[in-house]
Amino acid sequence: MTLTTYFALTSCFASEATNAASTVAASGDDHDGVYVYSCVMHPEVTSTKAGDTCPKCSMNLEHTGRPAGNGKTYRMDFSAQPAQLAAGQPATLSFRPMVQGEDQTPMPLAVVHEKKIHLIIVSKDLSEFFPEHPKFKASGRYDLPFTFQTGGEYVLYQDYTPAGAGHQLGRQEVTVAGPPKPAVEFSKDQMQWRANGYQATLAFDKPLTTGQLLGMRIGIKKNGQPVTNLDKYLGALGYVVVISENTKQYLHMHPNDQTDRGPNISFNTSFAQPGLYRVFLQFNHDRQIRTGNFTIHVAPAAT
Known part of the structure; x- marks a missing residue:
């Protein structure tokens, strides 16, 4: 080893x-x-x-x-x-x-x-x-x-x-x-994940560039219907891990406070370095932990 x-x-x-x-x-x-x-x-x-x-x-x-x-x-x-x-x-x-x-x-x-x-x-x-x-x-x-x-x-x-x-x-x-x-090569943005009847869609409130605060939202559906009864996992409605392509940039995020239980889970984040990132989501529904994944590209801040 x-x-x-x-x-x-x-x-x-x-x-x-x-x-x-x-x-x-x-x-x-x-x-x-x-x-x-x-x-x-x-x-x-x-x-x-x-x-x-x-x-x-x-x-x-x-x-x-x-x-x-x-x-x-x-x-x-x-x-x-x-x-x-x-x-x-x-x-x-x-x-x-x-x-x-x-x-x-x-x-x-x-x-x-x-x-x-x-x-x-x-x-x-x-x-x-x-x-x-x-x-x-x-x-x-x-x-x-x-x-x-x-x-x-x-x-x-x-x-x-x-x-x-x-x-x-x-x-x-x-x-x-x-x-x-x-080896799997990730090159294209993947903003949607599907498995076992579930669909999770990733969205940001601004163009993905470095050096700015971004609102990040993940919407969850099951069999085409919004999921409004998410259960908490690790004290929240879900969490996200973001890792850069070279594995040197790492971020573990829990969501913002919210009074509802879905279908949207909201986060705030920012990126210091441009490049390709993998985004991993875990959420709890019907007493089972579900794991989704996405791929995003972050551009350098405009000069």
Whole structure:
């Protein structure tokens, strides 16, 4: 198994909110620059300025009570058993969140969207998508039994939040031994998904270009009729994961607050980099989790 690990958060929202806050720490609010504020719907969005709003859903960021800038660097330790992953062979994927330089110190995680770790496994060509939630063990690690069905290159992402700290993202690339399936090339926009009588349609309120806030809507039908009785999953009517073609840009989004239960699910988002992206949707209907997917192209901002 080959392994490459990245620890930087790739969500453009988190970096923009944090960087903006660092220049306005002395605005007059006694808490400005001292405590972290975050979005209850999008915990990766943080600021140190009271009164800031979330660029994804426009909600006011909430005071978390945790000090800003604890100076710690976090990383996700990953191992697999067996170490050489192979297609068709059951394996255990194991994760341990750690503070750099404090490897033996247990690090508790906060529950965010009903789970402590949200694990996303995708094939490198982004044709396969596996959302998982590893379980905590007495060893201090979070383990997941998993069997890769085909060989090839895969990418693992972990969304997690250390208790008292901000949102983190772990990323690893793994090679699975065995015959790979033929690679799928995505080149055209795919704004509609269909399966088992369901249809989901993706739409944006503006042309897809970088550097602007976009309203994103997904409308869901079953057998041609709007679905108005969606059930919640992970605390919301659904969620979306967006991954760039090179797998380096990653965004995990939960929807805006809404009083109805469909047929539309609304999000706010933006894109820092142009290019092709795959969009993965999960929603809950008739007591079953459904997974849809789309393909979009984001153009550079007009100059």
